[in-house]
Amino acid sequence: MSIQVIRPDYNDPEKYYRLSDNFAGAGVSSGQLGEGWALAGTNAHNAVVYDAEAGSMSNKGIVADSALDDFSRWIMWKCDVGNIAAGLRFRIRIKPVDLATVYWHFGVVSDRSAGARPGTASEFFGFRVDTAVDGKVYGVVKSGAGTESTVDLGLATSAAWRTYELRLGSSAMSFYVDGTLTGSAPLTHLMTVAGNTPTTQMWVQNLNAGATRTVRITYLDLIAPTGY
16 A cells, blocks of 8 residues: 655645745846845845856855945845644745955844844844854754854855755754755744734944955745744
8 A cells, every 4th residue: 555645845835934036027226136035234235146057057256345344234115924843844045246354144033123143032043153253054943042042054154055944843953065965953942923013124334443244145935834
């Protein structure tokens, strides 16, 4: 007797919220992103447009301006994640341009205006680099100041495009690099929806001065069960 495996249809808009962006098309001429993205920050900087190259589609640079602590945050215009449950996935394909004196993260925050640096009180899950700590990419599950779990995903590199992915299971969040499982974090510090407005966010911050800081992105894909 054969066993039929029924796979979830992530493109069913009733059961799954899906935000998928290849950062081409709308807004290219003005350095903006596509529909739904809003830019804010300190001296918030328009995106920089790049042509496709090996390892990427056409892509854009998420840019922090040149003064100390200048930052740009791109956020969905409104809270876009209404349910945080097993089955949620988040994937980005990026290439950092700058590897020193920079902070960045890509993921979901509980407060659309807040960053997610170590020691801050914000809630967040996703991917983070803070060169004031070291030069590594971390998978992060964070619920407040000093209350977070991290997975070491290796040094950030400007030499090649890397795909970082997280998958939320029933007891852990698993993190992948270029399709390979690298480690898992417990859900002790996973945010809840109650009292929060979970929002997809991309953030790049300058930790020095004198030049901009850039992370290039060619692909972002968020899949979240709606709870229906």
